[in-house]
Amino acid sequence: MKLRGLYAITDSQLLAGKFLSYVEAALEGGVTLLQYRDKSSDEARRLREAEALRNLCERYKTHLIINDDAELAARLNVGVHLGQTDGPLSPTRALLGSKSIIGSTCHAQIELAQQAAKEGASYVAFGRFFNSNTKPGAPTCSLDLLDEAKRALHLPICAIGGITLDNAAPLVAHGVDLLAVVHGLFGADSTAEVTRRARAFNELFKS
Ligand SMILES: Cc1ncc(COP(=O)(O)OP(=O)(O)O)c(N)n1
Ligand SMILES: Cc1nc(C(=O)O)sc1CCOP(=O)(O)O
Numbered sequence: 001m002k003l004r005g006l007y008a009i010t011d012s013q014l015l016a017g018k019f020l021s022y023v024e025a026a027l028e029g030g031v032t033l034l035q036y037r038d039k040s041s042d043e044a045r046r047l048r049e050a051e052a053l054r055n056l057c058e059r060y061k062t063h064l065i066i067n068d069d070a071e072l073a074a075r076l077n078v079g080v081h082l083g084q085t086d087g088p089l090s091p092t093r094a095l096l097g098s099k100s101i102i103g104s105t106c107h108a109q110i111e112l113a114q115q116a117a118k119e120g121a122s123y124v125a126f127g128r129f130f131n132s133n134t135k136p137g138a139p140t141c142s143l144d145l146l147d148e149a150k151r152a153l154h155l156p157i158c159a160i161g162g163i164t165l166d167n168a169a170p171l172v173a174h175g176v177d178l179l180a181v182v183h184g185l186f187g188a189d190s191t192a193e194v195t196r197r198a199r200a201f202n203e204l205f206k207s
């Protein structure tokens with residue numbers, strides 16, 4: 001499977017009251033990976049929402065990724081994204097099996113990405129590249145790192161953090177395979193605008 005294109009990430013506050021309609025609008029425009037990111041501890045809601053997203057993703061042939069929670073990912077038979085403090089990769093790979101998508105946050109450190117690759121990650125994520133509404137305190141990362149990452153790694157590279165249609169093109173030009181976006185996609189005023197943005201992000205991979 002080719003991991004290249006828009007990686008849409010949900011945000012429970014931003015999408016309150018319009019969760020499924022905005023996600024469906026993004027899928028309509030084309031999404032390679034959809035991450036369910038909910039930092040609450042409301043297990044019942046998390047299961048309900050993740051199941052709803054899995055159904056939508058099946059309809060649109062998009063891969064669902066659960067943030068942080070390998071147990072929930074295993075329960076739904078979908079992928080997972082793990083940060084550096086979210087648990088070890090190797091046992092997660094054993095839990096989910098060889099075909100599941102597992103992503104790893106590597107901040108601005110190639111060594112973390114090399115380690116993640118050894119432990120079975122499917123893609124590695126670097127960031128944050130720009131000012132982020134969603135996670136303003138995330139460590140920063142520069143475009144130069146991408147050139148080194150392309151040389152050193154043989155895995156799809158994901159960029160995250162403050163990505164919008166106005167700043168994404170240089171990331172793709174520096175070899176990024178996946179553009180992970182929350183606000184730059186779902187911060188739109190209407191479902192039509194979400195779909196337009198999703199299409200426009202995908203267009204960046206065609207030139
Ligand atoms: C695609 C992608 N990249 C990075 C992250 C950040 O993961 P993490 O550092 O674990 O932080 P939280 O998202 O859990 O707050 C991500 N979720 N997705
Ligand atoms: C969840 C997350 N992780 C980051 C990292 O750098 O690891 S930046 C980030 C937030 C991404 O949201 P937005 O597109 O709104 O900036």
Ligand SMILES: [Mg+2]
Nearest residue numbers: 068082083086
């Ligand atoms: Mg995490």
